[in-house]
Amino acid sequence: MNLYKRICKNVWTEKFITQDKKIKQLRSFKLAMAKSFVLRMNGGDDSLSYANNSCLQKFAMSKLRHVLDETIKEMMVKNGPIETLKIVDLGCSSGPNTLIAMSRIIKTLKSLHRDENYPQYEIYLNDLPSNDYNNLFKMLPDFHPGRKNCFVFALPGSFYGRLLPSNSLQFGYSCYCLQWLSQIPEGLGMSNKENICIVRTSPQKAFEAYAKQYERDFSTFLKCRGEEMIPNGRMVLAFVGRKNVDHRSEEDVSGTLRLLGETLSDMVDEGLISKEDLNSFNMPMYFPSQNEVKTIIEQEGSFDMDKMEAFEVPWDANGYKNNDNEVFDAHKSGKSSVQCVRAFIEPMLGYHFRNTSVDIDYVFDRYEQNVVEHIHVSMATPSYHTLLLSLKRKF
Template sequence: MEVIEVLHMNGGNGDKSYANNSLVPQKVILMTRPITEAAISDLYCSLIPKSICIADLGCSSGPNTFLAVSGLIKTVDKKRKILGHKSPEYQIYLNDLPSNDFNTIFKSVPRFQEKLKMQMESGFGPCFFAGVPGSFYQRLFPTKTVHFVHSSYSLQWLSQVPELKEINKGNIYMASSSPSSVIRAYVKQFEKDFSTFLSCRAEELVTGGRMVLTILGRKSEDPCSKDGCYIWELLALALNGLVSEGLIEEKKLDSFNIPHYNPSPAEVRNLVEMEGSFMVDHLEATEIHWNAYDSDSLEFDKFKDGGYYVAKCMRAVAEPLLVSHFGEGIIEEVFPRYRKILSDRMSKEKTQFISVIVSLAKRA
């Protein structure tokens, strides 16, 4: 499986699209806003650039694509007014893999620009957008041209499925039953990918440039801990059910592994310090329930069966990977089963996603 060709969220604006099933990532972006606002405020005050370049890496498509960018622009504009400066021009780069639904993004840009103009007062500088298809595990921008990099819920995706020396039998990701060599391979792949990401961004960021990265991670130092692996273990249960009924070949399942890794805060810090290009300004881990709808939401009654929402969210994320390996025939079989499993576990256990948030400043 070539990850760069098949890794993308469900596109469009339909019922199964990522655009309509991405409330958890939306809430995470809003939760991290104080950290991103502090980082870009510090950058602007220290550099006072006439033109500011912001890159959102792993932008996907849908309303979340512009959510972080909008907050960053508004923060800079508020700060420049306080300081009495003329508005900078804004260059916004939206990056994702080539298979991403960029068409939907491009169609939304004029509407977003018009809305932004209405929200800002006179004197607001022009805002230019560009799509940048490509893997962020390679260079994307010219040397020392980017001021601020934002990425949310993207860096947990690996550049490739780790090279496994043993079969990860019955699993699709790391699990307590996985061979130790499988676990080591996943750890090694993340270390390689994250270090590459840091070195590429160090080349592209201006001196004093900043990054805020939010990664789907874990709190435990055990790579196979429940807080990092459980959501995939339950999908593996649904797939194993199809194997037991003869709907999927066992060896077909055994050859399927998710290109994904949930790091701990300590792992992130250690890799940043080892790579050496950045200083850690802020690092924390936060929690959010699998079912982002809460009892105060108008949608709560509809999604009281938490498995319904979570299964739809995971389908928007995982369906392209499953289709590429197993074909479309299993999709309508696996996700109803997955929903039942999720509903059962969520009714009995505390189920949360862990977000590892790190704010970085490029060293001089």
């Protein structure tokens, strides 16, 4: 081959490789955008929206108020007067809960000032770019009256990365978000078979993949917040965890998701869903033990843990109970429980099964039957074990 032909061949080969690389990069970008799009709650304000089905989070907020108030007061005593307070809600989603939480924080801060010389408040509402921020913006007029020194900003992006400038943040808050992982665990593949999350019957490989992904993600979260936060800054975090170190204990930590997995498995047996589609569907969600959380905080090193508590949040946080004045209604309780789950899982479920003929409404109808039966047998609403942390940024 003469020199001219070799040059032409090299040029075309390089051009082909460059184009191929661009195509791969574009596919990776589209895949990342797809993941970002489906990792969100149901938007809007209709009957299936997260805004109208977030009683779990509201219940959890009511249980963490004492730690929230104590942490803010301790921070202000240590730090003294601050001209501008930067506060971030990490994983704010949409709906009224976000502004209720921020109102509580500002109310506590104002109670610490004896005069009317309040600091300015910069409130950052953080969630993924696909979050329904418009729903939040519509609520701001009711939030702003009487708060002339309060400024609210949307902060789209993953909290598993940097969000704010270094040494600028005073207070961070997150409720029912850190059980979500940044992605499906690496190396999981289809090893978890027909389980959509970690359950007692999951193989050891699946346990290890989920635990490693959680360790990476939570360490990254702490590192990023540590870089953004001023010395002695504080965070209050609440998320779903598990009581026992052993994943295979009798504790049904993944109860609601386990029942959804069983519903989908039944539909595979009936030929309504392919086994391959089910085996490739895994939730990017992990429920850590207290020991795991403590170990990661100590190893990462940016924060000291001031407090760590635990409490229970019922599946049906609307409050249907079995007491002297009310007959326990398993159907009502099961329906409420499923609506809460649907609000956060429907976008992901719909996207994964988008190329099938499966009817999402039918899936949730079947799922509701399983949950109602489970609650009826137990004669009570099971609960989510919730971990509550108060962290202090080291000097």
